[in-house]
Structures are given as structure tokens and as C-alpha cells.
Amino acid sequence: MQRLTAYLKGFNTRKALRLTNARILSQIFFFAVFIFSIWATWTSRLGGYPVSRILEMDPLVMIATMLSTGYVYRYLGWGILIIGVTLLFGRVFCNWICPYGTLHQFVGWLFNIGNAKSRIDENRYRGIYFLKYGILTVFLLMASMGALQIGLLDPICLMYRTFATVVTPATDMVIDQASLTANGMALDTVWLDNMKFKPGVNSRVFVGSFWIGLVIVGLVGMNIIIPRFFCRVLCPLGALLGVFSRFSLFRINRDVHKCTDCNLCLSRCEGAADPQGKLRLSECFSCMNCIDDCPEDALSFSMVKLDTKQVVPGPDMSRRRLVFAGILGLLAYPFIKNHGVNTNENFSPKLMRPPGSVEENAFLSKCIKCDQCINACPTNVLQPATYQEAGLEGLWTPVMNFKIGHCQLKCTLCSEVCPTGAIRKITVEEKLGKGTYTEEGPIRLGTAFFDVGRCLPHAMEIPCVVCEEVCPTSPKAIQTKDEEAKDVYGNIVVLNKPFMVPDLCIGCGICENECPVKDQRAVYVTAVGESRSDERKLLLKSRGEVA
């Protein structure tokens, strides 16, 4: 009680309402919105909620896809909002909204405990911080030629990707264990199971997700060496906003008459923006820490005119550096395109894209590797592509792995959450080729084939036909020929030998998924015959109604 009254006496309204506290609230809010978006991206929770909105608000996604495709897809215009905010207040996005920025700041706050002097030194501007502008130049030049790679480093894409493939399965694994232990103590944990990111399914796995996890651990870990390493050195979105922030109305202003050059404003400066000297406007995250830390009250966030004696307005990007980055960008495009792993002649048979995907070249100019589709997929069939399937250019883009799951007939969730239209929004009607889409026919993801040397009825005279049973088309694309045979033990067995009707196959992969020849399936789907591409077609035409 005494403590409480003492606390209330000491409570200072002005202190409590200071900008840094507002900032922390904003960061908590947007981080919670981000987690909630990830959580709500699940088949039983999606009810038309804008779960990809944070991606759609990302102006780098808007600008880069506009350069690569010439158009602005669906909700990507939301990016203008963040540009508008930047034009008013500078790079507030980085320190008030960005969930990745929040994560970095939080980790730095936890682990970077040095004395005031070392922290001041850590937060001085360094030459290497120009690098992000170089990265941005390279990415934007590549995008303007049609190779979209921003997703590798865009913080929002990176965050969504990491949560989809690394964080959510890990969290669910922990909850599963906790729930199992609680069940052992006769506690009812159904509510806890329903709280999981992905309730009611087997543990989800993501091929190669180790590397995605390693990237985030590495980048976040770098905070210990250079605070906000990613944000200061690598972030292309921060760089883009840094370009815009020179026009911002508000900025940090130092009253040179009050300033005693004590450098304390550097002790928690997130952006390394030199508030103690000439403020580097394009580096400043508007975190407001310097205002708190100034013992003389010399700093304020105010609307003052741009004075180049007090402020370095633009990025630290000389003309030479810009030309050098430009040359790298121009080279990167042919380098990555001529790598030859994902062309119409030499594409991997395993390169099967989710339903609604546009033709492969257009796909690569739209996909930002955010992996929201993978997050939404209820069967775990969508996987981040490895080098083997999609080459360097398509790394971590979505591919289907039918050993892990299958594409559910009446599901179009991936197309609903895709922010960029790499997977175009489709309806179930369009996917199945019903109603107004009868003429186009169903969307085909690939074609199934039999490996008769491994198929139980074909090669070993053992009955099976799980593939026929689960084939979802009507009439079934896998049918059977009934044959009576005498096996090597002298038993008379009736074999329903399965065979394929390619005209009916939609490439959903449930046959491959359910095939009991588990290591190398006796029925398997490959990409040829996919309906999104004229170049990768198989059949000239459908042969008509099945008799």
C-alpha cells in the first residue's frame, strides 16, 4: 500500500504521455496484429479477414511488383498509406509499426547491456550503413526487368515466411507436448489445442525450413555485434522509406543553443542517425529515444524546415556507388535468368505450383516468397521450394510436395491470401471448371503417372488401389481393370489394376499422398500438363466423355 501511494505520488502525467511510451504501445499493437494475422490464417478461422494486410501495406511490395508486372494487384494500393505516413513523419514505420523492427529492438534491449560509453559508440553512424540503398537499387532494377527478389530481404516477407515455416510449427510442437503432459494429469486441454496456430492436424513440416530459421536467428543475433544490424545495414524497405523520408514534414530538431554536446542522445539511438550532430534524416527511425535521453531538453520532434546545415537529408549514396549498384543489378538479371534451372525446357518435374498460380514466368515476377499461402494451406502440401525444384530464382516460393500432403479439391485458401496475385484469386467453381468455367475445364496442377514396377497389383499381385479409392474427380481419373490371377503361393487373387485417364486428372496428388509405397511412390504427379502454361501442356485435347 505504501509502495502504491509512493508510486502514485511519483506519477508524472507528462512523463507517462511521452512519445517513447506511445511508440512502445504502437509497437505492441502492430506486433499483436501481426501475430493475430498469422494465427487467423487457418482454414477454420479465415472468414474474409484481411490476414495479409500487413504485406499489402508494404510499399516495397507495391513498388517492386508494379515495376515487375506493370500493375498494382488487388489490395497492394494500401502501400500508399505507409508512404504517406513517411512523407509526414519520416521512417516511423521502422520503429512504430514494422514487427521485424520491433523484434530487433526487443532483442537488443534484452541483450545489449553495456555502459553508456560503449552504447554511444555503437550507435554512431558507420559507412557500411549505405549498403541497404545498394541492395534496394539492385532489387528494384532486377524487378523492373521481371525478376522479383525483394522477398529475400523485405522484412515483412521475411517475418511472414519465418513464422509460416519455422515459428508456428515450433510453437505448436511445444503446445502439443504441454497438452499431452496435462492430459497425463487428467486435465482437459481441448481449449489449449484449439489455441494452436494450426489446430487439429498432425505436426507440420517444411522442407528446408532449417535455413529459413537460420537466417532469422543469424540476422537477429547480429544485434549483439551491431545494434539493429538488419535495419541499419540490409533492410531494403527501410532504404526505400529512407529515400522518401527526406520530404517528411516532421523530424528530430536539435536546439544548438541548449545542446552541450554530451552525446547522451546516442545512447539509445536506434537508427544511428547522428542526432548529436548533423541529423541523417534518411537513417532516423523516429524512435524518439534521443528526446528522452537529452538532459538539456534540446531535442524535439517538430515541424521545421529542412536546413542542410543541420541535416543530411538523403541517403549516403554517392553517384559512384549508385552506378556500381546499378551495374550489379543489370548483371544480376541475366545471371539469375540464364541459370537454366527453371525454364520451359529444363524445369523440374517437381515444380508444381498451387492452384490459381499464373504461368511460371509471370509467377516469378509476382511471388514475394512471403509464404502466406504455405501458412494457409490446410494439408501441408505447400512447401517452400528448394534450389532443386525452383532454382535460385524460385527459392522459398511455394511448390507442392505430394509426399507430404495433397491439394484439397474444394480449397482455394492459398489464392485468397496471396497478396501479389502470383496465385490469382480463384473460386471453387473456377478451380473445378464448373458453372461458367465449364469450357475452360478444371485447373490442372500436373498429371499423375504410374510406376508399374513398384505398384502392388501391377508388379506383385497384391491387391491395393488406395489411389483409385481416393481419386476425387467424378468420373475418377484413376480407374481399374479387374483381373484374376494366381500368385506365387498358389492363391487366386482378384487384382484391381489401376490405370490413369490423363484427360480427367487434375494433378491434386491425393493418389501419390496415399500410395503405400512410401519412399518412392508407385503413383506420382509431375508438373507436365499443368493448365496454367501453354508451354508445359501434355494433351492436345480431351478425348470426350468417358463411356
Next chain:
Amino acid sequence: MNRRTFFRRISTVGGIAGAATYLAAAPENWPLSLRDKSGLRSVPQHTPFSLRDYRVEKPFGKPDVGIGRQGTPQEKLMAALDAIGGIKHYVQPGDIVLLKPNVAFDRAPNLGATSNPELVELIIKMLLVDCRAQEVRVADNPIESPADCFEKSKVRFATEKGGGRVYLPDSNAFKMLNTPGAELIEHWWFFQRPFTNVDKVIGLAPVKDHNLCHASMGIKNWYGLLGGTRNQFHQDIHGIVSDLSIMIRPTMTILDGTHILMQNGPTGGDPSNVKPGHTVIASVDPVASDAWAFEHLLERGRDYPQYLFKAEEKGSGSINWDGRIRIV
């Protein structure tokens, strides 16, 4: 170092070393021994559990199979249940009841591949209101994504409307079940979690075409409680289906003959494969009711699937339904 310290140190080190040596080297059957001479001791063992028999003796003089063919689905259900003695005879107040519909595929209810949600809701309400059951659980391990199957088949909505609770197959929902006398599944992974403390079990199965075993009805419905690599069982489909009839001894089996999937089963996919059946069956002899449904609902005569004969051999009921049914 004086003598006292020396002895103290020596005895501490000696004690720790001695204890460690005992743990590591004592014969396996000695208490606390950690020794694993063959390497087999460290192989994980799954202690199997057993299911109890959920059957209830039917009232004297009642038939084994009640068939409702008149009026609304509710009237058909009531008629079928009343014929075998009324549901209140089978479920006591305070019971926890597990209802097992067939929700194997991500299909709309009118395609006949899944249990009719209307019946799911009716049965749950009946159990909770008329029988005053404590709790009704609805569980299935579908072939496609569980959440979607329950959603699109409308079974989740019906369950929640009726006041029941859906159990989805989480990765930790399975335990090793021991079924004595089974050919293939003497020890097999079973969707155990919803069975915790359950008193009564009711199966609610659609009547469907099935290429390999000819028909999927009341007994085949229990396939949806298996875990593990269950797709191997197609190598002996009649063996496994007859095993299912002894794996679980349900309180009753209700056959949903409202939408009958006549062809392209068990997935269906087109309304033209479905025929209205206007029938609900309640049965305490799953073999007899399957046989009747095969003959009269799927209209395939008396050339019964082999698994029914095998189930009869295993003592799960008898095919000959003559004189043991009542059609209302």
C-alpha cells in the same frame, strides 16, 4: 590438506563413482539399473491399451435392427430407434457419449460421401435432452484436412448447434490399441483421445459404394479411428474391415440412408452419383444392418461383401437378418 578433508573428498568422489558404476554396469534386472546390454531396452515401447465393450443388452423381444422409412429424417430416426427399444434404454443420464460420423472427405453433404449433418444434430440433441447425457463428443480422423472436412461436410456446425464437441485428430491424439484376436491390428495406432472416460459409443455411417470392398457402411466406418500407415490395409481390405468389427463393440450403429452414394465411391464428387434413400437404420447387430443395407439401399442383391462373412466368423453378428428386423 588435513586428514579429515582428505577422507571427505575421497569418500565423496568414491561415492559418486560407485553410484555411477552401479547405474551403468549393474545387471538390467537390478533396481535402478540403466544398463542396456542388447540395445533393445532403449527402443521406445508403446504400452497398448484396451477398449471396453460398449454394448448394452437390448430389451427383451425387440428386433436387432430397426428401419425407419416414413416421414421426415427425424421421424425415421425415432422410428428406427424405437423399434430396437428406444435410445433411452441404451444411454443413461450422465453418460459421456462418443458419436462417430463419417467425415472422411472434404465434400458438401449432398454428395453423399459424408454423414448427414441433420442426423448428427438430431442425435446429439436427443442424447443431451432426452437421455440427459453429460457430454457428446464427435470425432473422426478424415483422409483430407480434418478442419476442412468437418467444415465443408457441415458436421462441425451441426455438432455445435446440437451442443456437442468436435475432437480433431491432433498428432498426440493416437495411442496403441490392443485388439485381441484381430488378424491385422492386434496392435495398432488408434484415435484414443476422444475415448477418454467415454461410456457409450454410437456409429453414424453413410451407405456408400466402394470399389475395392464393394460397400462402405456401418463397420467400415470405424476405419476412421485408425491412425498410423492405414493405407496398407487395402492389401487385405476384407481382413481389416472384419477386424474393425471386433476392434470396437459399439452401443449401436446408425446407418444414414438419406443420401446413398451409388457409384464413384467412396469419394463421390457429383450429385448424379447420389440417390435419395429415405431410410434411417438403428442396429445393435452391425453385420445384419450392413447386410440389409447392401441388399436394399445399394441394391446389390445377396452377393454380400466377403468382409461380412468374415465379421460373422469373428462373432460380431450374423448376416441373416430374416426375422430380426422391423421396418416402420
